[in-house]
Amino acid sequence: MKRKIIDIDEEKCTGCGLCIPDCPEGALQVIDGKARLVSDLFCDGLGACIGTCPEGAIRVIEREAVPYDEKAVMATIVPQGEAVIRAHLEHLLGHGEEGLYRQAVEYLTANGIPVPPHDTAGGGRAGPAPAAPMACPGSTARSLPEGEAGEAGRAGRAEPALRQWPVQLTLANPGAAYFDDADLLISGDCVPFAYPEFHRDFLQGRVLLIFCPKLDTDVAGYVTKLAEIFSRHTIRSITVLHMEVPCCSGVRYVVDRALERSGKTIPVNEQTILITGRVAEEGERTIRRRPGRG
Known part of the structure; x- marks a missing residue:
């Protein structure tokens, strides 16, 4: 297969x-x-x-490749002890693999092995045991309540507007609850560095996903994952942000293909950010080459 x-x-x-x-x-x-x-x-x-x-x-x-076999994997994991079992369960949940997670738990139950307390992908720890290092901690879905990011708004600093974690599309869990009834901001990953008012002007009230259509290797996988997010949730709107360089316009391409695959009609607002740190006006969509350069 x-x-x-x-x-x-x-x-x-x-x-x-x-x-x-x-x-x-x-x-x-x-x-x-x-x-x-x-x-x-x-x-x-x-x-x-x-x-x-x-x-x-x-x-x-x-x-x-030979099909992945969760039962065979569990047979190799169990002898390594509770910490490794816990890490594997959290790894599966962190990537939205609920089906494989159920298979793993069923294997443990069938073999009389206790299911160790573990983080249920943002839903809190199941049981009283202390936390152990996760196999993929950056992928655990997490909503950020207002004020959790600190008190940056005091002393004249900009107030952070990030509402969830993770933000990288590779790590995003399509089943995360924060996608329900969300306004999405889908951005090239260079945009927040080029545009200094990113949080204030674009991120407020939106759920963020970032990726690079030029350097990331699994663009087809991004289309599939976004299509799953669109299909599984009611998405109110999509804002697409990308840099003026031509390769970054691939962000919109990925969004459009995902919408086609999902069969959903969702309003899309596209904005281009210039490398000078401004939002592009009409006609300023791609970087201009200087005379004499190829």
Whole structure:
């Protein structure tokens, strides 16, 4: 079958092993000085190992692969102890894999193994045990109540307007409750650095998702994930922000393809940000080349 799975660039990989702890499924090992995918069977293709690779040697691709087997994975995880079981359950929930999570819990129950207390993806910890490091902490869906981000509004500082976490589309859980009846802000990830009033002018009252259509490797996956978000929730509006450089206009392309796939009609407001830090007026949509340059 064709499915998403990890791919490792051997030329970039230094064999540091930092990716290994973030793969509780046991799909990765360092062999002959390089990180290797030892079994398609154990790789869920969710990419928890990507963020800890300092060389950018790991990516998610789509290819023919043996189907992922949650029961086989649990058989390798259980002997590693409660902390690893907990990390795996949180990893699945953090990526919205409720079906695989249920399979994992069923395996534990069927084999008389206690389900350890664990973070239920933003819904609070199940049970009284203290928190353990998660396999993918950055992907846990979390709403940010007003004022949680601090007291930056005092002493003349700008007030933060971020309402949820995570913001990177790769890490977003399509089932997160904060998407219900939301106004979405879908932005190229350079925009907040170029536009100094990003929070005040665009982020207020919106749920944020960011990505880079040029450098991110799984643009097709972004279309699929956005389409799932659009399909599973009532989205009131979409604001698209991208830089003036032509490659960044791919943000709108991804949104349009996702809308087509979902079959939803949602109002879209598109704005272009100039590299000078202004919102573009009509006719200022792409960066102009200077005379004499190719």
